[in-house]
Amino acid sequence: MLMFTLRRILVSIPVLIGITIILFLMMNVVPGDPIELMMREHASPDVIARVRAQMHLDDPMVVRYFRFLWNALQGDLGVSIKLNRPVTDLILKAFPNTLSLAVCAALVSWIIGIPAGILSAVRRDSLLDRFFMGFSLLGVSMPIFWSALLFQYIFAMKLKLLPVSGFYGWKYMILPAIVLGWSSAGVIARLTRSSLLEVMRLDFIRTARAKGLRETGVITRHALKNALIPVVTIMAIQVASLLSGAVITEAIFSIPGVGRITVSAISSRDMPLLQGAVLFATALVILGNLVADILYSILDPRIRAQMRKEA
Amino acid sequence: MTRKLNLLLATGLTSLMLLSPAFAENMLRVSYPEDPKSADAQMTTDFYTLPLNIFDRLVESETTGPGQSALVPGLAERWDVSDDGLTYTFHLRKDVKFHNGAVLTADDVVYTFDRMLNPATKALNTDILTFIAGAEERLDGKADSVSGLKALDDQTVQITLTKPYAAFLALLAAPGASIYNRAFTEAAGDQFGLTPETTNGTGPFILRDYTLNDSEMLEANDDYWRGRPKLDRLLIRVVSDPDTLRMLFESDEIDVFDMDFAPTQTPYFYGADQWKDHIVSGPRVGIYYYNINQLKKPFDDPRVRKAFQMSIDRQTILDKNFYGKGKLEDGVMPRGLRCYAPAEPIAYDPVKAKELLTEAGYPDGVEINLQQVSSWSSRWSDMNQIIQAQVAEAGFKAKIITTDEAAYLAARKAGDSDAYTQVWSADFNDPDNFFYTFFSETGSKTRGYNNNDPEVFAAIEKARGMTDPAERCKLYQDLTARIVDTDAAWVPLFSLDHSFVVQPRVKHFIVPWNGWSDMSYYNVEVE
Numbered sequence: 001m002l003m004f005t006l007r008r009i010l011v012s013i014p015v016l017i018g019i020t021i022i023l024f025l026m027m028n029v030v031p032g033d034p035i036e037l038m039m040r041e042h043a044s045p046d047v048i049a050r051v052r053a054q055m056h057l058d059d060p061m062v063v064r065y066f067r068f069l070w071n072a073l074q075g076d077l078g079v080s081i082k083l084n085r086p087v088t089d090l091i092l093k094a095f096p097n098t099l100s101l102a103v104c105a106a107l108v109s110w111i112i113g114i115p116a117g118i119l120s121a122v123r124r125d126s127l128l129d130r131f132f133m134g135f136s137l138l139g140v141s142m143p144i145f146w147s148a149l150l151f152q153y154i155f156a157m158k159l160k161l162l163p164v165s166g167f168y169g170w171k172y173m174i175l176p177a178i179v180l181g182w183s184s185a186g187v188i189a190r191l192t193r194s195s196l197l198e199v200m201r202l203d204f205i206r207t208a209r210a211k212g213l214r215e216t217g218v219i220t221r222h223a224l225k226n227a228l229i230p231v232v233t234i235m236a237i238q239v240a241s242l243l244s245g246a247v248i249t250e251a252i253f254s255i256p257g258v259g260r261i262t263v264s265a266i267s268s269r270d271m272p273l274l275q276g277a278v279l280f281a282t283a284l285v286i287l288g289n290l291v292a293d294i295l296y297s298i299l300d301p302r303i304r305a306q307m308r309k310e311a
Numbered sequence: 312m313t314r315k316l317n318l319l320l321a322t323g324l325t326s327l328m329l330l331s332p333a334f335a336e337n338m339l340r341v342s343y344p345e346d347p348k349s350a351d352a353q354m355t356t357d358f359y360t361l362p363l364n365i366f367d368r369l370v371e372s373e374t375t376g377p378g379q380s381a382l383v384p385g386l387a388e389r390w391d392v393s394d395d396g397l398t399y400t401f402h403l404r405k406d407v408k409f410h411n412g413a414v415l416t417a418d419d420v421v422y423t424f425d426r427m428l429n430p431a432t433k434a435l436n437t438d439i440l441t442f443i444a445g446a447e448e449r450l451d452g453k454a455d456s457v458s459g460l461k462a463l464d465d466q467t468v469q470i471t472l473t474k475p476y477a478a479f480l481a482l483l484a485a486p487g488a489s490i491y492n493r494a495f496t497e498a499a500g501d502q503f504g505l506t507p508e509t510t511n512g513t514g515p516f517i518l519r520d521y522t523l524n525d526s527e528m529l530e531a532n533d534d535y536w537r538g539r540p541k542l543d544r545l546l547i548r549v550v551s552d553p554d555t556l557r558m559l560f561e562s563d564e565i566d567v568f569d570m571d572f573a574p575t576q577t578p579y580f581y582g583a584d585q586w587k588d589h590i591v592s593g594p595r596v597g598i599y600y601y602n603i604n605q606l607k608k609p610f611d612d613p614r615v616r617k618a619f620q621m622s623i624d625r626q627t628i629l630d631k632n633f634y635g636k637g638k639l640e641d642g643v644m645p646r647g648l649r650c651y652a653p654a655e656p657i658a659y660d661p662v663k664a665k666e667l668l669t670e671a672g673y674p675d676g677v678e679i680n681l682q683q684v685s686s687w688s689s690r691w692s693d694m695n696q697i698i699q700a701q702v703a704e705a706g707f708k709a710k711i712i713t714t715d716e717a718a719y720l721a722a723r724k725a726g727d728s729d730a731y732t733q734v735w736s737a738d739f740n741d742p743d744n745f746f747y748t749f750f751s752e753t754g755s756k757t758r759g760y761n762n763n764d765p766e767v768f769a770a771i772e773k774a775r776g777m778t779d780p781a782e783r784c785k786l787y788q789d790l791t792a793r794i795v796d797t798d799a800a801w802v803p804l805f806s807l808d809h810s811f812v813v814q815p816r817v818k819h820f821i822v823p824w825n826g827w828s829d830m831s832y833y834n835v836e837v838e
Contacts, residue, residue, distance in 0.1 A: 035435075036720065047437055050450065054433045083348050083523070085505060093523065149554055157558050164558045165550065167525060252552045256524035260551075264345065264524075 001297070004307050008293065012286040017069075019282050020275060024065050027271055033057075034081045034269040055081065068275060077279070078272035082264070087276035090261055095280070097167060098257035101180065101249065102242040104173050108181025109188055110235065116185070117192025117231075122219065124197065133193070136186030144245055148179045148252045165254045176253040180245045184238055191234055196227040229299045236295060239288030243281055338544040339817065339837055341567045342556055343828075346524045346549050350512075351504030352489040353427045353434040359486040359829035360547060361504075364529055366489030366512035369401050369420065369468075370480050372740055372824060378594035378647030380740055380824035382480055386415060386490055386513065387468075396475030396778050401468045407536045409492045410517045417462035422493035424470075425449070425457050436487030442479060444471045475776035477783060478741035481649070485739045486829070489514075515540040515833045524549055541819075541836040560812065566837065567820065568812040569828050577634045580812050592810040593822025596647035597736030598640050598745070601698070601802035604728060605761045609677045616799035618667040619679075619730075622705035624659045628697055629805045632690065637807035642791040643745050645806040647824060650742045650784035654791050657803070664705035676706030682729035683711060684719045694732055728759035732804070737825050742787040746771050749801070750794055762800035767793060 034057070035048045052058055056067075071078060077087035116132040123129050139147075155175060156164040166172050199205065200223055208222045209215075247259035258277055265274035297303045341360075349355060352362035371385040384390075387401035407415040427434045428449040440446050444459030459471040472479065482488065491503070492511055499509040510518045513536070516529035529545040548565065550556045553573030560568040570577050580586045601623065609615045625639050638646060642654030668677060679702075681695050692711075699709040712729055714722075722728040738744050748754050752768045755761060770790055777783040794800045809826040816838045823830040 033717070036716075047435060050430070050437075051433050051435065054430060083346070084354060084501070085523075090523065152555065152558050157562055160562070164562050164564060165552075165555045166548070166564075252555055254525065254548065254550050254552075254555065256522060256549075260524045 001294075001304075001307065004297075005290065005294065008290050012283075012290075015286065016279060016282055020069070020072075020279060021065070023275060023278055024061070024068075024271075027269065027274065028061055030269070034271070068272070072275075072279070077276040080265070080270055080273040082268045082270045083273065087272050090273065091258060091276055091280050094256055094258045094261050097255055098243070098246050098250070098259060100173065101176055101246055101255060101257060102239070104177035105180035105184070105242055105245070105249075106235065106238060108177050109184035109238070112181065112185040113188025114192050114228075114231065116189040118196060118219070118224070120189065120193040121196035121200070121227075129193075132189060136189040139182040139184075139186035140190075142183070144179055144183060144248045145252060147182065148176075148249065151175050151179055152252075165252065167253070167255045172253075176249045176255060179253075180242065180249045183245060184241060187241075188231060188234065192227065192231050195230050196223060199223045199227040202226075229296065232295050232299060233292040236288050236292030240285045243284065337542060337837060338546055339542050339567070339832055339835055340546045340548065340565050341832075342548045342550045342559070342565050342569065342572065344549075344551050344572045347527070347547070349504040350510045350518055350521075352486045353432060353436050354504065356435050356487075357829075359827070361518070361527065362486045362489045363514075363829055363831045364516040364545065364833070365510060365514045365518055366491070367407075367514050368484055368486075368488050368490060369403075370484045372481070372484040374821060374824040377822065378596060378824060378826070380647075382484055382740075385484070386420075390480075392778075396477070396776060397472050399470045399472070399479065400463070401470070403466045403468065404536060405466065407513050408534055409495065409511050409513050410532060411492070411495055411511050413492050413494065413511075415490070415492070415513060416465045417468045418465075419493050420468045420490055421460045421462045422496070423489075423491045424460055426491070426496065427487075428457055436485075439482045439485055439487050442472045442474070442476045442482075444473050446473075475778070476743075477775060477777055477780075478739065478743045481739040481741040515831070516545055537833070540833050542832060545832050560814075563814065566814045566817050570810045570812070571828050577636065577810065580810075581634070586812050589815060590810050590812050591820055591822060592636070592808045593826055594638070594645075594647050595736065595807050595809045595826025596645055596740070596824065597734055597826065598643075598645040598806055599732065599734045599804040601732045601804060602728070602730050602759055603799070603801055604726070604730060604759045605763070605800070606726060607680070607729060609671065609673060609679070610730070612671045613797075613799050614667045614671040615673070615677070618664040618671070618705055619702065619707065620657050620799055620802045621660045621667070622664040622702040622707060623698055623802060623804070624701050625657075625804050626659070627701070628694060631697065632693055633805075633807055636810060637805045639805045640803040642795055642803055643749070643801075644742050644787065644791065645737075645745075647806075647826070648737060648742060648745065649740050650787045652784075652788050654788075654803075655796055657795070661701075661704040668706045673706065676708055678708045678710065680729035681709050681711050682719060682722075682731040683713050684716045684731075685713050686716050691732060698732070723759040724757050726756045726759055726761050731759075736827075740824065742784075743771075743775055746774070746787065746790060750790075760800055762794070762798055764793070764798055764800075767798070 033048070035051050068078065079085065080087055080090060083090060116136060120129040120132045152164050152175065155162045162175050163172050205218060205223055208218045246257060247263060249255070250257045250259040251263060258280065261273060262277040265277055297307055343360065347358035347361050350361035350365050352359065352366065368385045369387040371383050372380045373383045375381050386403055386407060388404045390399060390401045392399055403415060403417060409415065424440055426432050427437055427440055428446050430450060430452050437450060443457060445454060445457045446459065448454040449457045461469045463469050490513065495511045496503050502509040504510050506521055507518045515532055515535045517532050518527065519530045520528035526549060527547045531540045531543050533539050550559060553576065556565070556568065556573055557576050559565040570580070580590060603610050603616050603619060605611055629635055629637050629639065641656050644651045681699060683691050683695050695711050699711055702709055719728060735745065735748065749758055749760060750762060750767055751771045755763065767790060770786060774783055774786050777786065795803060809822055811820065811822065813820050818836040818838060819834050
């Protein structure tokens with residue numbers, strides 16, 4: 001298991017480097033100069049040239065890339081051009097906000113998704129099933145910016161139950177977590193339902209029933225344990241979708257998280273900040289996948305055996 | 312540990328204030344579409360709310376009426392200008408204190424301006440000070456100090472210019488010329504202006520909390536030399552989504568709704584019974600214009616340029632694209648700018664325009680290119696589409712060309728861009744900011760006009776050094792007629808109003824003379 005984890009971590013290093021190269025190339029192809037964008041229409045050519053030189057933005061691309069890589073290896077992701085603060089600081093300060101948003105959203109998606117999936121599977125083709133599946137389809141299909149607006153309008157503007165936006169306590173977290181969580185809840189509900197239905201058809205369930213176990217016992221003790229394996233892995237891989245969803249959610253609800261930083265880095269061509277933010281997000285996604293694999297092996301003995309063979 | 316505790320306390324305090332309406336009583340809550348990134352005015356060219364409230368300048372531009380301003384003494388209680396217009400002597404106020412208790416001295420002023428010109432600062436606002444003797448040498452790293460900056464004694468600063476520049480005082484009133492404290496700022500280094508602990512000014516408000524991408528909390532400076540501000544606190548929240556902003560405003564979580572941050576909400580607020588009486592509006596000292604590049608045929612012919620001017624129905628664009636909130640402009644100077652006088656109106660006359668084109672040898676019409684940049688807002692492409700249709704009536708077959716910003720800037724710098732539309736807002740209240748930018752020898756080329764009129768070039772240079780204000784204004788008004796009427800060098804379009812909706816409890820809220828979103832909240836009160 002340890003060998004497996006170590007190997008997975010080593011394999012992810014080229015992935016990280018590859019991502020930085022692609023990003024670096026892309027940002028150099030896209031037009032727009034960070035200093036010019038910072039100064040907008042009032043840019044004076046002399047000042048731009050001078051500040052560019054001071055910030056070493058005139059150096060060849062290769063030189064800049066290796067300088068970045070060398071510093072990054074030493075834990076220094078550079079200083080944001082626009083915000084004039086160390087990139088590592090910016091990300092570490094913003095990350096707890098994104099993390100709490102993501103964790104709350106994930107909780108929402110599990111609390112809604114798993115029971116909805118189970119009930120739908122158990123009462124297959126009933127009105128309840130249709131309702132839950134319709135509800136989850138709505139969650140998956142509604143763009144976040146739209147559901148966010150709708151929720152803000154109903155719960156904050158009209159009913160005045162919750163604050164519109166901001167980030168000053170648990171009350172402020174409810175709407176963004178529901179908006180972001182709802183979209184993943186749909187995926188989880190559908191997966192739980194189909195996985196449970198599949199398991200219910202297997203022989204060991206028939207055996208359990210034949211033993212005379214009650215239906216609730218069959219479902220909770222036997223079926224669910226097996227049906228939730230793919231769901232658990234999806235939950236770990238959710239990191240990627242939660243991160244991308246957080247970009248929009250953070251903008252609409254004014255949450256000072258990593259998503260906001262990334263968007264501002266893109267629009268201002270702030271290379272050091274963007275590199276840092278993307279590197280960080282990549283690392284998180286890799287970590288999510290690793291956790292998914294490990295969970296999978298814990299839950300499924302077949303995988304564990306396979307891993308032992310590989311190691 | 313203490314710092315961490317302070318931070319915790321400050322954050323907790325902010326949260327508490329936001330949550331509890333009782334605490335919100337004497338606090339003004341405004342918004343900003345993105346993080347202002349720093350309070351240091353030398354490091355920004357467009358986010359000035361923090362500097363305008365935390366610092367003071369030697370001279371201040373005071374709003375005296377809608378779109379009107381006067382230069383009034385700031386940290387300098389008076390100043391003398393030598394007869395040759397080269398030497399400015401500023402006499403500082405006594406007993407002005409920084410937020411940390413330090414007393415303002417002439418050395419602080421010398422330090423502040425030297426810091427801006429010091430290449431190590433990487434300042435963005437250096438244009439303000441390049442007229443000072445020795446500034447260029449300092450910027451280029453050839454000198455360790457600026458020869459034109461001297462502290463004669465604790466209370467007196469002398470600034471020498473390389474050549475007379477009539478707009479120099481107006482420049483010193485720009486937010487970029489905010490004054491810092493030497494000892495504190497040197498100690499803060501490149502962290503200056505980034506956190507409450509590393510920010511220190513003489514201004515009406517003190518920075519108390521700065522949460523990046525979230526909010527800034529400012530508190531009244533009890534020892535402010537002009538008297539304590541009426542507000543206890545000023546909260547600036549970063550809200551990037553226009554719909555969220557409107558909901559925050561309508562749920563009474565924000566006191567001022569800036570329509571610039573959400574222009575699509577304009578018709579709603581002007582139409583809402585609840586809000587239409589709470590709209591505060593003022594002119595913006597900025598001009599929308601259409602560039603004409605005389606190096607590009609057929610615009611080498613003044614008759615064609617004149618025809619282009621007359622074939623654009625500016626009022627329709629103003630009405631359709633900007634909800635009619637503005638005024639047509641016919642000159643180079645927009646209303647509100649020093650020396651402004653109404654210019655000869657440009658009539659919308661497609662028939663006359665067609666005649667002019669025929670006269671110029673294009674009886675069957677002529678092809679022209681209109682340039683726009685892909686990353687600009689849709690406002691510009693919308694305008695171009697309307698203009699394309701309008702000028703067709705006179706016989707201009709306009710093709711819209713979209714490029715990226717780098718290509719546009721490169722072409723413009725080389726004097727090779729196609730005609731484009733843009734807006735210019737006053738950095739400081741002086742006509743030089745408009746005439747020099749567009750129609751001086753360097754400006755005319757680098758902004759893609761190529762209006763190579765030697766008399767205009769000479770007059771603009773001359774106006775820079777003139778000391779008689781009345782005579783100088785007269786010259787700018789004459790130049791307007793020459794540039795817009797005779798040379799037909801550009802198409803002035805219109806200037807817009809800047810509207811804000813304010814909660815009924817907000818009093819004395821006025822639009823600053825320049826029509827900016829950034830302003831000092833010193834005089835504002837809440838009930």
